Amino acid sequence: MQNIELLMASLEYIEGHLRDDIKTEEVAAACFCSKSTLEKMFRCVNNISVHDYIMRRRMMLAARELSDGKNTSILKVALKYGYSTHESFARAFEQIWNCKPSEFRRANFCRAKYTELFPRFIAPPENGDEYMMQRRHVDISELYDLFQERKDCLFICSDIKYMIRINDISRKAGDLAILEQMRRLTAVSGEEDVVFRIGGDEFCILTASSDRAYAEQVAEKIRAMNGKTFEYEGTQVPLSLYAAVADVKSGARYEELFVGLHNAIKECKPFQEEAFK
Numbered sequence: 001m002q003n004i005e006l007l008m009a010s011l012e013y014i015e016g017h018l019r020d021d022i023k024t025e026e027v028a029a030a031c032f033c034s035k036s037t038l039e040k041m042f043r044c045v046n047n048i049s050v051h052d053y054i055m056r057r058r059m060m061l062a063a064r065e066l067s068d069g070k071n072t073s074i075l076k077v078a079l080k081y082g083y084s085t086h087e088s089f090a091r092a093f094e095q096i097w098n099c100k101p102s103e104f105r106r107a108n109f110c111r112a113k114y115t116e117l118f119p120r121f122i123a124p125p126e127n128g129d130e131y132m133m134q135r136r137h138v139d140i141s142e143l144y145d146l147f148q149e150r151k152d153c154l155f156i157c158s159d160i161k162y163m164i165r166i167n168d169i170s171r172k173a174g175d176l177a178i179l180e181q182m183r184r185l186t187a188v189s190g191e192e193d194v195v196f197r198i199g200g201d202e203f204c205i206l207t208a209s210s211d212r213a214y215a216e217q218v219a220e221k222i223r224a225m226n227g228k229t230f231e232y233e234g235t236q237v238p239l240s241l242y243a244a245v246a247d248v249k250s251g252a253r254y255e256e257l258f259v260g261l262h263n264a265i266k267e268c269k270p271f272q273e274e275a276f277k
Helices: 003-016 024-030 035-046 050-068 074-080 086-097 101-107 130-134 141-149 163-169 171-188 212-224 254-276
Strands: 155-160 194-197 202-206 229-232 235-238 241-246
Touching: 003 024, 003 035, 003 050, 024 035, 024 050, 035 050, 050 074, 050 086, 050 101, 074 086, 074 101, 086 101, 141 194, 141 202, 155 163, 155 171, 155 212, 155 254, 163 171, 171 194, 171 202, 171 212, 171 229, 171 235, 202 254, 212 241, 241 254
Parallel strands: none
Antiparallel strands: 155 202, 155 241, 194 202, 229 235
């Protein structure tokens, strides 16, 4: 099986068994490969282990249920995703969301303003430029109808400055940086705007407006928070974001839109470097 086919098969199997107690060797067996082969390929392409990917996807879906189902007990959600106790689920949840399930629900953090903090990975195109082949592809197809509806609306694209340095501190520090990035974008976006992730540390806001002045104002609010810190194990880590308005036609074909958003982030960086000095 070719690497791209193996990746697609493993992602499909994982997505279909998120409520089961699946292990890496079971995913490998379903894809007719060895555990070591699958793990090596997964880390190479997605920069994450199979186990960590499964946990993140489970906790994302669990978070959605906590946000949407106000009367659903936390234990019921825990059992649904393979955790036998409230405590074991809470520990796993806090690893991803940096808060307890009860705190998440009280804060109503999801607010239905973005698709997923840890969206489903999809295989990158086989024939793409070098930059796009290096980008982590995620599934944002659930937003496609909204893209069509808002075909004249503007996007605001964001990326983390010095993400490699933050990941060098630890993987957990990198996860907290991404969580803080999403919080900042959510805080400045309007009630009808939608925040969603398109890659490793790349996010977008799909506004409900074609008014460029409004979009530029939102982008400036994001940049105004540059240098503020988030906490990692008692240490304050500064975080700065690129933010740029993108006039990418949301009525375009899905892949064209995806590439266009990533290119908008890439193109804004040289013009914003001076602001980081």
